[in-house]
Structure formats: structure tokens, C-alpha cells
Amino acid sequence: xxxxxxxxxxxxxxxxxxxxxxxxxxxxxxxxxxxxxxxxxxxxxxxxxxxxxxxxxxxxxxxxxxxxxxxxxxxxxxxxxxxxxxxxxxxxxxxxxxxxxxxxxxxxxxxxxxxxxxxxxxxxxxxxxxxxxxxxxxxxxxxxxxxxxxxxxxxxxxxxxxxxxxxxxxxxxxx
Numbered sequence: 001x002x003x004x005x006x007x008x009x010x011x012x013x014x015x016x017x018x019x020x021x022x023x024x025x026x027x028x029x030x031x032x033x034x035x036x037x038x039x040x041x042x043x044x045x046x047x048x049x050x051x052x053x054x055x056x057x058x059x060x061x062x063x064x065x066x067x068x069x070x071x072x073x074x075x076x077x078x079x080x081x082x083x084x085x086x087x088x089x090x091x092x093x094x095x096x097x098x099x100x101x102x103x104x105x106x107x108x109x110x111x112x113x114x115x116x117x118x119x120x121x122x123x124x125x126x127x128x129x130x131x132x133x134x135x136x137x138x139x140x141x142x143x144x145x146x147x148x149x150x151x152x153x154x155x156x157x158x159x160x161x162x163x164x165x166x167x168x169x170x171x172x173x174x175x
Contacts, residue, residue: 028081038099053083054083087149100142112128
């Protein structure tokens with residue numbers, strides 16, 4: 001079936017409208033103290049298999065949806081943004097490992113504190129936090145193995161005790 005120019009224009013407009021919030025979310029988060037630029041892995045791995053950019057209005061909706069759970073509400077109230085990028089590595093570790101090392105060096109130069117580091121030949125995990133006098137302003141998790149490269153950035157005031165309470169409430173265990 002041949003699509004008319006009006007149909008093509010409508011589809012193009014819909015794509016632009018739906019993609020603009022994700023780009024706007026990313027831009028709005030860049031000025032926050034807990035923001036981390038993970039660089040560009042799309043040129044090597046293609047589109048991420050998971051990409052999440054939550055901030056502003058969407059985070060407010062999520063907070064409102066947790067009104068029956070005071071711990072979750074309190075945790076979400078302090079957050080300014082959540083960013084997740086997961087790429088399939090297909091066994092090609094070098095680009096992701098290089099990017100992880102570049103980000104690790106950048107964070108060390110910006111006074112982020114390393115809290116977990118696993119350095120093995122075929123797997124790396126790095127967790128950093130940025131803190132001020134009132135608590136954490138950001139948390140960054142980077143993990144690379146033969147299957148995937150995961151880059152997570154949580155921005156805003158993060159109370160570690162609240163994260164633990166919420167995870168316990170939802171039976172989330174970290175081994």
C-alpha cells in the first residue's frame with residue numbers, strides 16, 4: 001500500500017514528537033552535578049538494546065504513582081534523573097572496556113568516589129558515587145562483559161538507607 005505525502009509527514013511528525021522528550025530529558029540532566037557523559041558506543045555497537053532517560057515530568061509521574069509506598073516516594077522525591085544504556089557487545093569487549101576506562105578516569109578527576117571495582121580480564125564492574133555534605137548527588141554503575149555493556153547514571157539526592165529499604169520491600173537481593 002502506497003503511503004501519501006500527508007501520511008509520511010504525519011509519521012515523521014509523530015517520530016519527532018516522541019523522540020524529542022528523550023533528547024530533552026538528556027539535555028535537561030546534563031547540568032546536574034551527578035550527570036556522567038558515557039560517550040558514544042552507538043557507532044560501534046549500534047542502537048542500545050535498552051535506553052532509559054527519565055527525568056522531570058516523567059519522574060514526577062512515577063513519584064505520584066508510589067504514593068501508597070512512603071519509602072519509595074521519599075527515594076523518588078530526591079531523584080532528578082535516571083539514565084540507563086545497555087549495548088550488546090557480541091564478544092567485542094575492547095570498545096566498551098576503553099569507554100569504561102575513559103569514564104572511570106574522568107570520574108576520578110571530578111572527585112567521584114569509587115565504591116566497587118571488579119577488574120577481571122573478561123569482565124569489569126565499576127560503581128562510583130558523587131557526594132556532598134548532605135548525601136549522594138549521583139551514582140554511576142558501569143559493567144562490561146562478553147554479552148553486554150551496561151552504563152547507569154542516577155542523579156539527585158540519593159539516601160543509601162532508602163535505597164536499601166525499597167529494595168528490601170520489593171525482595172531485591174544483591175549477591
